[in-house]
Amino acid sequence: MIDAFNAPFLHLRYRDIEELGLKRCRQGPLARMIEQGRTPLIDIGTIAKIRDGRIKVYPGIEMSDGASVFFADDRSAEFDAIVLATGFKPSLETLLPDLTQRLSNAGKPARGELQPGNDGLYFCGFNPATTGLLRQIGIEASQIANSIAAAGAQAVLSRRS
Numbered sequence: 001m002i003d004a005f006n007a008p009f010l011h012l013r014y015r016d017i018e019e020l021g022l023k024r025c026r027q028g029p030l031a032r033m034i035e036q037g038r039t040p041l042i043d044i045g046t047i048a049k050i051r052d053g054r055i056k057v058y059p060g061i062e063m064s065d066g067a068s069v070f071f072a073d074d075r076s077a078e079f080d081a082i083v084l085a086t087g088f089k090p091s092l093e094t095l096l097p098d099l100t101q102r103l104s105n106a107g108k109p110a111r112g113e114l115q116p117g118n119d120g121l122y123f124c125g126f127n128p129a130t131t132g133l134l135r136q137i138g139i140e141a142s143q144i145a146n147s148i149a150a151a152g153a154q155a156v157l158s159r160r161s
Contacts, residue, residue, distance in 0.1 A: 003028020014043075020050050021057030033128040037108075090126070114144055122147070 007028060017024050025032060032038055049055040060072040070076045092107060093099045102117050103109055109116050109123040116123070122144045129136035 002030045014047065016051075017047070020047070021059070022050075030130060033130065037128055114140055115147065120151075 010029075014024075027035065046055065050057055058069075058071045058073075058075065058077070062070045062072055064070065064082065067078050067080070067082075068076055069079060069082065090108075092103070096102060099107060102121075103123075105113075108126040111127045114122050114124065124140045124144060125133060125137040127136070
């Protein structure tokens with residue numbers, strides 16, 4: 001319902017997004033967050049820079065050879081620097097042999113569960129948020145700091161008794 005309500009606004013705001021070389025997501029932002037666990041991007045001026053030509057959009061890369069990059073649409077271009085942004089996957093199973101016992105929510109902590117094992121190992125930034133992931137990470141980091149401080153205070157009190 002939220003996505004349906006927001007759809008006309010998003011269409012009006014980003015009407016020409018495909019003409020700019022970007023793909024329009026077929027799902028609404030909330031559905032994508034719930035179904036795929038991906039936080040929607042919040043435009044902070046990028047679209048305007050694409051529209052006025054300060055940022056150029058290219059299709060998928062077919063190959064690169066030094067500074068030359070060859071794209072799926074048969075274009076090529078030379079670049080001074082190439083940054084490969086491939087996405088993010090935490091691969092927790094390589095760090096935590098007991099991952100399936102520790103995290104029952106498809107290999108990540110359940111929403112609001114910052115310390116699933118109650119053993120001092122905290123998880124931050126694993127769940128998407130409609131208000132933006134960086135904001136959510138700040139909230140979770142503060143909660144974790146408070147939990148650590150409370151545990152430290154409890155340890156001091158236990159030693160005194």
